Each structure stands twice: as structure tokens, then as C-alpha cells.
Amino acid sequence: MTWRYARRYAPLVTMPITVPAYGKEAAGRLASMADVTADDGALRRFLHGLPGVDAVGLEARAATLGTRSIKTTAKAYAIDLAISMIDLTTLEGADTPGKVRALCAKGIHPDPTDRTSPKVAAICVYPDMVATAKEALGDSGVHVASVATAFPAGRAALPVKLADTRDAVAAGADEIDMVIDRGAFLSGRYMEVFEEIKAVKEACARPGGTSQTESGGGSAAHLKVIFETGELQTYDNVRRVSWLAMLAGADFIKTSTGKVAVNATPPVTLLMLEAVRDFHAATGVQVGVKPAGGIRTTKDAIKYLVMVNETLGERWLTADWFRFGASSLLNDLLMQRQKLSTGRYSGPDYVTVD
Amino acid sequence: MTFDYAPAPESRAVVDIAPSYGLFIDGEFAPACDGKVFKTVSPSSEEVLSEVAQAHADDVDRAVKAARKAFEKWSALPGAERAKYLFRIARIIQERSRELAVLESLDNGKPIRESRDADLPLVAAHFFYYAGWADKLDHAGYGQNPRPLGVAGQVIPWNFPLLMLAWKIAPALATGNTVVLKPAETTPLSALFFADICRQAGLPKGVVNIITGDGSTGAALVAHPDINKVAFTGSTEVGKAIARTVAGTDKKLTLELGGKAANIVFDDAPIDQAVEGIVNGIFFNQGHVCCAGSRLLVQESVQDELLDALKRRMQTLRVGDPLDKNTDIGAINSAEQLARITALVDAGEAEGAERWAPACELPGSGYWFAPTLFTGVTQAHRIAREEIFGPVLSVLTFRTPAEAVEKANNTPYGLSAGIWTEKGSRMLWMASKLRAGVIWSNTFNKFDPASPFGGYKESGFGREGGRHGLEAYLNV
Structure with missing residues (x-):
């Protein structure tokens, strides 16, 4: 049923079988779309030919999904799922190895009073903290995600951005969160943004390791592409940049750096989920989504999970395909978790402050 | 494991439905003159919610007389005074909105998300909107001091029981008319609760009368010789019958009928x-x-x-x-x-x-x-x-x-x-x-009290809502 919807985007002969964006087969699938990325003109025509977005309708849909009432067993499931999807983040000039190690300890055992709490998905740090985080996390299974490419502004020459990326990968980063060149995108230089994402993806390959296979040591780092949607402003831009990044090989698309006034919002995230859904229908390639910044409460997190559930479905409801970029969210999730298991409200002194 | 939403029922405890209801005439609830009643059920469970009176033609007459009696004083009130009552009603609706939303979902079968997020906010907004007009009728484009029509007989459908009531009653009262309203046979309860709100707001007796019943009650109402205005929302078939009844009288008529958009x-x-x-x-x-x-x-x-x-x-x-x-x-x-x-x-x-x-x-x-x-x-x-x-x-x-x-x-x-x-x-x-x-x-089914609503051809005539909605209740 879904592939016919995709005809507008790519003339596929058969219904595509799902492959992960980081898998070996993804490149072949992207090659089937090579005509739209052949040159600047083709790419521009394609991106501008995508269906427009009606802002009022999009916001209304996100708001309606936000009214879903998630209670009891569904809430318990959602809280544990949300915890397992967190990229626990510290991106401060004041970060120290001590701070990063503390965060790593929390990521492995989020609730010191309840060892049944799931661990978070990753610890997200600046490149120079990758080695520290990697060591602290050991074989816990929690990934190290590193921002790169002159985060958060992305205003540096390409060789600098690539060196930044390689450095983080060499230090052991499992995931790279790159920022796009918003200036290039806003001035219509789509091909430049496309090529840059492709180059960073190549830089994610681990020297000596097998590229594009299972995550973990030796394999390529997974690439998350940050759009900084607060700077791109329009929903049409968000849909276009989502397709642009996915065509260039993004494993995840991510809303924001958390460093500007407007970060992740439900409508922007919903729109990106829809783009991922349509890209999957067209190519079979599964891409993840990461809203980041401004998600602080359990209630908010659950709204995002509802959007994922009703837009992309179950297949995306794992830490492999959906993440929250957040720091304070975790403690609220833990307090709600304690409330569900004990029946009493706890307080900020019953969760750890890092 | 899948993300299955656990049941999240809104509590029924917020609404107290009496086992039986009478007709609301001249500010009092009373049984039908012949004591006849009918049951209203919840369409989602077929559970009987309550028994309500089946108004007889004599009850209709009593209601029209009460409305006629109240008309003199009500229409003579300064617009600002009528507005006070309407604002009060609007605020009470807001305060009791959860109760009314649950009631509406029980009696009508519509999801609570809609009665809570669409019906009730629109009901309150409609009263607020027309409350604002009550003292500004001189500026509505119908000349100085436009006069009300008198007693309005209003028959409403079961799809938006309380919202259709608001669309009918708010402009009628704002312009100085008094009303006799008949809710649909399958959804009488929210109108009866509205009667209680009128009492709570201290609305003068007889200004709003609510009579429940089946099609025969509605027919008796629109045929009553002493009403000046008939407003009907419902099927095109019944609308045509009403038009035939009203033809040749000086009753003003607005019809909001079917559609195939x-x-x-x-x-x-x-x-x-x-x-x-x-x-x-x-x-x-x-x-x-x-x-x-x-x-x-x-x-x-x-x-x-x-x-x-x-x-x-x-x-x-x-x-x-x-x-x-x-x-x-x-x-x-x-x-x-x-x-x-x-x-x-x-x-x-x-x-x-x-x-x-x-x-x-x-x-x-x-x-x-x-x-x-x-x-x-x-x-x-x-x-x-x-x-x-x-x-x-x-x-x-x-x-x-x-x-x-x-x-x-x-x-x-x-x-x-x-x-x-x-x-x-x-x-x-x-x-x-x-x-x-x-x-x-690029949208659909968006409503706002400031926007006129009504049809072409067999969808009816006359407009409800907005400045245009005033005209249906003014002698202009």
C-alpha cells in the first residue's frame, strides 16, 4: 500500500524491503534516487516539488495528538521507553572530565534507588570529551555521541569540520551529531549542503574498521544531522532539508542544537516524522528522528512518543530509531517512574543532580 | 511490546443525571399535562439515562404563553442588561464545561475529546459573542434601535445538541426575543441542563422555555399561531414540511438543513x-x-x-x-x-x-x-x-x-x-x-461565532453566527 504513495518521489518497480540507513544496502537504495541529486538544478526542482506544508493544519494535528491520554500500563511503558531513548547531554564550555564521568554513571544507572530502570541510549558530549566518556561507559552498552562540524554554528571551513568529525570518531564516538550549514541552505545552495553531509558521513567511517555495519567498535559512527529548525523557520524548509539530509545518507535527522531560542517543537518533529515515513515508503530506507532541546517533562516526552506511534508506528519505537536530546528530562521521567511504582510523588532530592 | 493506550475514561461522576425530567416552562420544571414520558438512551451502550416529558400541544401552548408574557419586559431591557445575563450564562457554561461535555458524550455518543475541545468551547464562545452585540445593535447596520420579533420557536437536531442550542438561543436573547426551544428526541438532556443554567444565571422566568418531545411536539411548536419566528436546524425533509406549515403566515423563518459538501x-x-x-x-x-x-x-x-x-x-x-x-x-x-x-x-x-x-x-x-x-x-x-x-x-x-x-x-x-x-x-x-x-x-469544519453559517438551495436559508445572525431575530 505504501509504495504507491511514493511514486511521486521515485519510480520504484517493487515494494522496498526495509533497510537501516546505516546498513550496507542503504547506499544502493539511495542510488535509485541518484537522478534527483545529479546536479544542483535537479535537486532544487525535487525539493521544491515536495508537497507544501500548511502551518495551521500541521500545528493542529500536533496539538490533537498532544491530547492523547496515556495512563497506567501505557504510561509505565512510555516512561521506560523514553528513558531508553535519551541522549543524555552536556554541551557546556565548562564541561570537565569529572562532570562527564558523573553523567556517564547516571546514564548507566539513572535511578540509584531502582536498578530496574533502563539505561539511557547515549551520552552526548563535545569531541574532546569523547575519550573520557568512552572510558567511563566501558562495556555498559550506552553509546557515546559526539557533536561535531563546528557545533553549534557550523561556521567553519569544510576541512575543519571533517577533521573535527574524524577526531571524534577516532576517540571512539559511536554517533556523530553534525550541524548543517544553515547559511548555505537558506541561500539556496542545496548541493553544497548535500555534499557536506556526504563528506561527513564518509568521515564517520572508522579507520581500519568495517564501514557501515553493526554499531559498536570497529564500525562506522552513525550520523545524526542537525538542521537547527529554529533558524530555518518555515515548515517548507524543514520538509526540504529532511529529504536533503536523508538523500545524502543521514542515519538520523535531528531538530536542533539546543543552543538557539526555538528548539524542538511538536509540529516540527511531526513534520520530520512524516518526511521519514515518506522517505521510507519511497526507498525502504529507515531513518531515525531526534528532537532536541526544550523537552523537559514526562508529559512532553510522551506526546512525542504518541506522535512517533501514530505517524511511523512500532518499528520506530526503539532507541535505534528515536532519541530525545535532553538533560533535565531524565530526572522528571525518573520521578514519574517512582510515582508509578510506589504510588507516591517523590521530589527532586530523590533523583540525582549532576 | 507495543504502545497500547490503556483505557483513559473521563469520569462520569462529574454529572448527576436525574431519573426523570419535566418540561422547563416559565422558569419551572413540570411534567407534561398528560403525564407522558419517553426514555433517552446512551447510544454507545443502549443504557437508559433518564426519562423526559413528552410535551403535548397544550404544553407547547403554555410554553408559548410564558414566552409571550416574558417578552414585554425582556425586550424592554437595555441591551447592556440583557448582555449581563448572556455573559453570566457563558461563564457558567465554562465553569460547568466538564460536566456538560460528559453529559453530551453520554447522551449523543460523540467522543469526549470533541465535546470537551470543540462543542463546549464553541458553546461558551457563542454566548460571549452575542452578549457583546446586545448593547451594540444600533451599530449592526439595521438602523437605530432595531426591534426584536417576539417569541421564537426553535427546533434543533441531535448532532450538536448544546451547540445548536447556543446558535439559536444566544442571538435570540441578545436581540430581545424570548424563546421556546425543542431539543431533539434522542438528545434532550443538555438542553434540560441548560434550563438549570438559566435559573442559576437568574434569567427572568419565561425568557427561555425548553420543551422535550418527538416530532409531534416540534410540529405543534412551529404551527403555534402566537410565535413570530421559526428557526430550525435538521433534515431537508422536515425543513420542507416546516416551510409548508409556515407559508402564508407572517412568521419569519430560517432553515439550516442538509448538505453534501x-x-x-x-x-x-x-x-x-x-x-x-x-x-x-x-x-x-x-x-x-x-x-x-x-x-x-x-x-x-x-x-x-x-x-x-x-x-x-x-x-x-x-x-x-x-x-x-x-x-x-x-x-x-x-x-x-x-x-x-x-x-x-x-x-x-x-x-x-x-x-x-x-x-x-x-x-x-x-x-x-x-x-x-x-x-x-x-x-x-x-x-x-x-x-x-x-x-x-x-x-x-x-x-x-x-x-x-x-x-x-x-x-x-x-x-x-x-x-x-x-x-x-x-x-x-x-x-x-x-x-x-x-x-x-486548507481547512475544514472550523467554526467561529463571528462567522456566518448557512446554506444555498436545499441546504436552507438565513444565516446563523456573526453580524448576519442578528438579522434572523430582528424586525428588519
């Missing part, structure tokens, strides 16, 4: 939002909406893409307990309506249209119909011409804007229409060509 999707439409608009257009309130977008006209070049997206979206609709906060589609209002929907859907299949519905488990008791769409529908099919008044969408196609206009207008109705395109000039061109009272662009 075209929801027109062009190939440059914002597809995801168009899908939401189509869903909202036909599945909102189980499709029990006179302005429902029941005919989808889709440009052939985008048909497959749109229908696939629509079907995918329909699979996520949650049909079930109206009081569950996660329900998208509730119960069909009555067994009678369910039979009417089923008959038309059967006719659609018999005439060769292709029926599709998502896999969807329906509750065992109560009246239910799965969201359904028909493809391969032509203008010649009954399901393209007759109002189904249920969650059933007929899909037709077109090739050019001119053909879209032609097909959209080729109906005896003309209540509403929708246009989906990113191109502003086409939007405006279409709007100027479509013969429908309400035209939405």
Missing part, C-alpha cells in the same frame, strides 16, 4: 494536511455534521497518492467508548440513524462503488459504524447525491478546476465546501464559483 483536493495541495482535513471533514462527530465534507473530489493526477495516505491515516482512527479520552470516533446517535447509514452504504455497493474500511473492532452493544470510504463513485450514485449523515466518504475525481466546480455545484445542496491548494489565486477563483454558504480553504 465537496472537499476538493488539487494536486498542489499540502497533502498531509489535506488528509487531516478530509478526516476531520467526514469523521468529525461520526459524520453527523450537516456541513460534513462527504464528497471528496480529488484531482486525478494525485488520486493514488492521496487515497493511500488517507487509508493509512484511517487505520489509526480509534473507534470506541465515547468517554475514553483517546477515542476519535464514537457511537452513531440512534438505531434509526444507523439503519439509514447502512441502507445508503448498501446502495453504494449495489450500485458498484468500491467500499473500503480499516480493520476495526466495534463494541458489542450500542450503535456503531466503522469509518468507511467509497472509491469509483460517480455523480450518478446515490452515495454521491444523498446525505448519509454518517462516517462514510464518497470519493470522486476531476481533471481541471472547471470540472471540479461543475461537479461540486452539481447537487441539490449548498451548505459548505472545501478547497485544498497552495495556490492563492486558484483558491479565490474557486471560492467565487462554488455555490455554498461556507467555504473553507
Whole structure:
């Protein structure tokens, strides 16, 4: 049923079988779309030919999904799922190895009073903290995600951005969160943004390791592409940049750096989920989504999970395909978790402050 | 493990339904003169909610007399004084909105999400809006000191019981009329609760009278010689009968009747939002909406893409307990309506249209119909011409804007229409060509008290809402 919807985007002969964006087969699938990325003109025509977005309708849909009432067993499931999807983040000039190690300890055992709490998905740090985080996390299974490419502004020459990326990968980063060149995108230089994402993806390959296979040591780092949607402003831009990044090989698309006034919002995230859904229908390639910044409460997190559930479905409801970029969210999730298991409200002194 | 939403029922405890209700005449509840009653049931469970009085013609007469008596003082009040009562009613509705939302969902079968987020806010907004007009009638464009008509006889349908009451009563009272209102037979409860709100607001006796009953009560009301105005919302069939009754009298008449709205999707439409608009257009309130977008006209070049997206979206609709906060589609209002929907859907299949519905488990008791769409529908099919008044969408196609206009207008109705395109000039061109009272662009089923609402052709005449809505209750 879904592939016919995709005809507008790519003339596929058969219904595509799902492959992960980081898998070996993804490149072949992207090659089937090579005509739209052949040159600047083709790419521009394609991106501008995508269906427009009606802002009022999009916001209304996100708001309606936000009214879903998630209670009891569904809430318990959602809280544990949300915890397992967190990229626990510290991106401060004041970060120290001590701070990063503390965060790593929390990521492995989020609730010191309840060892049944799931661990978070990753610890997200600046490149120079990758080695520290990697060591602290050991074989816990929690990934190290590193921002790169002159985060958060992305205003540096390409060789600098690539060196930044390689450095983080060499230090052991499992995931790279790159920022796009918003200036290039806003001035219509789509091909430049496309090529840059492709180059960073190549830089994610681990020297000596097998590229594009299972995550973990030796394999390529997974690439998350940050759009900084607060700077791109329009929903049409968000849909276009989502397709642009996915065509260039993004494993995840991510809303924001958390460093500007407007970060992740439900409508922007919903729109990106829809783009991922349509890209999957067209190519079979599964891409993840990461809203980041401004998600602080359990209630908010659950709204995002509802959007994922009703837009992309179950297949995306794992830490492999959906993440929250957040720091304070975790403690609220833990307090709600304690409330569900004990029946009493706890307080900020019953969760750890890092 | 899957993300299954646990039941999230809104509490019934917030509403206290009495075992029986009388007629609200001259500020008092009283049984019918002959003591007759009928039961009102919850369509989602067939549970009897209460017994209400079946008004006899003599009760109607008593109600009209009470309204006539109250008219003199009420119409003589300064507009600002009438506004105070209306503002008070609006605020009480807001304060009691949860109770009223639960009541409405119980008696009507609509999902609590809609009664809570659409019906009740609009009800309060309508009273606030017309309260604002009450002391500004001199500036409404009808000259100095426009006069009310007198006693208004109002008959309302079961699809939006309290909202249709607000649409009728708020402008009538703001302009200085008094009213006798008859709610629909299957949904009398929220109007009776409104009677209580009138008492709570200290509204003078007889200004609002609520009489419950079946079609015979409504017929007695519109035929009563001492009413000056008849306002009816409901089926075209009954509307025609009322028009015949009123013909030759000096009663002023407004009719808001059926519809078979075209929801027109062009190939440059914002597809995801168009899908939401189509869903909202036909599945909102189980499709029990006179302005429902029941005919989808889709440009052939985008048909497959749109229908696939629509079907995918329909699979996520949650049909079930109206009081569950996660329900998208509730119960069909009555067994009678369910039979009417089923008959038309059967006719659609018999005439060769292709029926599709998502896999969807329906509750065992109560009246239910799965969201359904028909493809391969032509203008010649009954399901393209007759109002189904249920969650059933007929899909037709077109090739050019001119053909879209032609097909959209080729109906005896003309209540509403929708246009989906990113191109502003086409939007405006279409709007100027479509013969429908309400035209939405890149949205559907959006209501606002400031916006006039009403139909062309067999969808009725007269406008409700906005400044235009005042005219229906003024002697101008």
C-alpha cells in the first residue's frame, strides 16, 4: 500500500524491503534516487516539488495528538521507553572530565534507588570529551555521541569540520551529531549542503574498521544531522532539508542544537516524522528522528512518543530509531517512574543532580 | 511490546443525571399535562439515562404563553442588561464545561475529546459573542434601535445538541426575543441542563422555555399561531414540511438543513494536511455534521497518492467508548440513524462503488459504524447525491478546476465546501464559483461565532453566527 504513495518521489518497480540507513544496502537504495541529486538544478526542482506544508493544519494535528491520554500500563511503558531513548547531554564550555564521568554513571544507572530502570541510549558530549566518556561507559552498552562540524554554528571551513568529525570518531564516538550549514541552505545552495553531509558521513567511517555495519567498535559512527529548525523557520524548509539530509545518507535527522531560542517543537518533529515515513515508503530506507532541546517533562516526552506511534508506528519505537536530546528530562521521567511504582510523588532530592 | 493506550475514561461522576425530567416552562420544571414520558438512551451502550416529558400541544401552548408574557419586559431591557445575563450564562457554561461535555458524550455518543475541545468551547464562545452585540445593535447596520420579533420557536437536531442550542438561543436573547426551544428526541438532556443554567444565571422566568418531545411536539411548536419566528436546524425533509406549515403566515423563518459538501483536493495541495482535513471533514462527530465534507473530489493526477495516505491515516482512527479520552470516533446517535447509514452504504455497493474500511473492532452493544470510504463513485450514485449523515466518504475525481466546480455545484445542496491548494489565486477563483454558504480553504469544519453559517438551495436559508445572525431575530 505504501509504495504507491511514493511514486511521486521515485519510480520504484517493487515494494522496498526495509533497510537501516546505516546498513550496507542503504547506499544502493539511495542510488535509485541518484537522478534527483545529479546536479544542483535537479535537486532544487525535487525539493521544491515536495508537497507544501500548511502551518495551521500541521500545528493542529500536533496539538490533537498532544491530547492523547496515556495512563497506567501505557504510561509505565512510555516512561521506560523514553528513558531508553535519551541522549543524555552536556554541551557546556565548562564541561570537565569529572562532570562527564558523573553523567556517564547516571546514564548507566539513572535511578540509584531502582536498578530496574533502563539505561539511557547515549551520552552526548563535545569531541574532546569523547575519550573520557568512552572510558567511563566501558562495556555498559550506552553509546557515546559526539557533536561535531563546528557545533553549534557550523561556521567553519569544510576541512575543519571533517577533521573535527574524524577526531571524534577516532576517540571512539559511536554517533556523530553534525550541524548543517544553515547559511548555505537558506541561500539556496542545496548541493553544497548535500555534499557536506556526504563528506561527513564518509568521515564517520572508522579507520581500519568495517564501514557501515553493526554499531559498536570497529564500525562506522552513525550520523545524526542537525538542521537547527529554529533558524530555518518555515515548515517548507524543514520538509526540504529532511529529504536533503536523508538523500545524502543521514542515519538520523535531528531538530536542533539546543543552543538557539526555538528548539524542538511538536509540529516540527511531526513534520520530520512524516518526511521519514515518506522517505521510507519511497526507498525502504529507515531513518531515525531526534528532537532536541526544550523537552523537559514526562508529559512532553510522551506526546512525542504518541506522535512517533501514530505517524511511523512500532518499528520506530526503539532507541535505534528515536532519541530525545535532553538533560533535565531524565530526572522528571525518573520521578514519574517512582510515582508509578510506589504510588507516591517523590521530589527532586530523590533523583540525582549532576 | 507495543504502545497500547490503556483505557483513559473521563469520569462520569462529574454529572448527576436525574431519573426523570419535566418540561422547563416559565422558569419551572413540570411534567407534561398528560403525564407522558419517553426514555433517552446512551447510544454507545443502549443504557437508559433518564426519562423526559413528552410535551403535548397544550404544553407547547403554555410554553408559548410564558414566552409571550416574558417578552414585554425582556425586550424592554437595555441591551447592556440583557448582555449581563448572556455573559453570566457563558461563564457558567465554562465553569460547568466538564460536566456538560460528559453529559453530551453520554447522551449523543460523540467522543469526549470533541465535546470537551470543540462543542463546549464553541458553546461558551457563542454566548460571549452575542452578549457583546446586545448593547451594540444600533451599530449592526439595521438602523437605530432595531426591534426584536417576539417569541421564537426553535427546533434543533441531535448532532450538536448544546451547540445548536447556543446558535439559536444566544442571538435570540441578545436581540430581545424570548424563546421556546425543542431539543431533539434522542438528545434532550443538555438542553434540560441548560434550563438549570438559566435559573442559576437568574434569567427572568419565561425568557427561555425548553420543551422535550418527538416530532409531534416540534410540529405543534412551529404551527403555534402566537410565535413570530421559526428557526430550525435538521433534515431537508422536515425543513420542507416546516416551510409548508409556515407559508402564508407572517412568521419569519430560517432553515439550516442538509448538505453534501465537496472537499476538493488539487494536486498542489499540502497533502498531509489535506488528509487531516478530509478526516476531520467526514469523521468529525461520526459524520453527523450537516456541513460534513462527504464528497471528496480529488484531482486525478494525485488520486493514488492521496487515497493511500488517507487509508493509512484511517487505520489509526480509534473507534470506541465515547468517554475514553483517546477515542476519535464514537457511537452513531440512534438505531434509526444507523439503519439509514447502512441502507445508503448498501446502495453504494449495489450500485458498484468500491467500499473500503480499516480493520476495526466495534463494541458489542450500542450503535456503531466503522469509518468507511467509497472509491469509483460517480455523480450518478446515490452515495454521491444523498446525505448519509454518517462516517462514510464518497470519493470522486476531476481533471481541471472547471470540472471540479461543475461537479461540486452539481447537487441539490449548498451548505459548505472545501478547497485544498497552495495556490492563492486558484483558491479565490474557486471560492467565487462554488455555490455554498461556507467555504473553507486548507481547512475544514472550523467554526467561529463571528462567522456566518448557512446554506444555498436545499441546504436552507438565513444565516446563523456573526453580524448576519442578528438579522434572523430582528424586525428588519
